[in-house]
Amino acid sequence: MDALIDSIPRFVDGFEMTLLLAVVSGALSLVLGVVLAALRVAPLRSLRVVATVYVETVRNTPLTLVFIFYVFVLPTLGFVLPLGRVPAIIALTTYTSAFVCEAVRSGINSVSTGQAEAARAIGLGTVATLRLVVLPQALRSVVPPLINVLIALTKNTSVAAGFAVIELTSTGRSLARDNPSDVLLLLGGIAVCYLIITIPAGLAAGAVERRVVFSR
């Protein structure tokens, strides 16, 4: 127990880093994912192809490989990123945005085509149709799957532990190494730290869902 209490400052540091990775990558993924989803339903075939190739490639690649790409492969091609949180955020964003895209796209598909046709019929362009009519309706049905994606992202930040980022998992690993007799307790503490992020996210999802629900 002493080991746990003594380690609180390191827990806090690790927690802050995990939270930073999750929040920053989450925000960037939401933006990039919505853009990708818009491209996937664009009237121009070339845009659809680009977005589809990106999503299918990234979505079907293990996250660790995405990390390896940014941390080890990209530098050999001449793009050197500072080691630590920057490549971690880029890798997590690359990966998560593909899942955000698919969640948003399924939401777009849940909006009847008549809504987009009516919007185009009054003279709205493709972007305005998406922004003013389709996406606001799509996002309502997309909140639950999006929260799932963000919870997965929070847990996926642990992959950064293998790439020189001191976040919760890597903190837990070194604490366990330093205090072999309290491994269970320390790792339990780490798990609780993740729950502190993910459980409120799930509750927030429920609240948002209740607030934005409307009848079609």
Add this chain to the structure above:
Amino acid sequence: MDATNPSTSGTTDARRALVRLVDVNKHFGDLHVLNDINLTVTQGEVVVVVGPSGSGKSTLCRVINRLETIDSGLIEVDGTPLPEEGKALAQLRADVGMVFQSFNLFAHKTVLQNVTLGPTKVKKMRSAEARELAMTLLERVGVDSQANKMPAQLSGGQQQRVAIARALAMHPKVMLFDEPTSALDPEMITEVLDVMVGLATDGMTMIVVTHEMGFARKAADRVVFMADGKILEESQPEQFFTAPTSARAQDFLSKILFH
């Protein structure tokens, strides 16, 4: 385009051709849904398109504002060929009002917002001005008391009248109606048709795909009969209903007039 098209049969005098389709063809896979369609609609004219289901009449309506693309031929609206995708197309659509079978009111916006969206976002009208315009139009179609409700709270007939107001708010040159009463309960059909007759009387150019023969008799300048993707007959309503020339039209009328 002030010249009359001599190839157009029908009743209208030498007025501006607002919508012109020349040799328009379209396929859905193997189905030849529009087969060499030629049609000219002049300003102020009310053209009612009738025909059995699957005859291509809805598609005819939808190609005019390019909700469906065509395989070959020419479509002009007010003398301008239909643009490809992009700003010019959006511009053209703003001038062509469309009313759908399934209303398609924006489900996340109030009745009032449904009507003001086009004027504010496409025509950049100030919101106070747009609201005034919208209320005038909602009053005209008789649903001004529902302005702050959501579409789902309205009856089908009310929703369709809001949809008409939404289209009118763009001050369209021509209005397309794609089976506007087919999704309505019988007692609500009249309230929508009354609004449409009012529009016709006020001189709106209208292309109406419908099964309401009463409306065709009352308001149409010309009836276009379609079957299997072709225009088989074009005539004045009285002539069409009393003495159709083609066998297909005779057959069609015998089925719908005495059911």
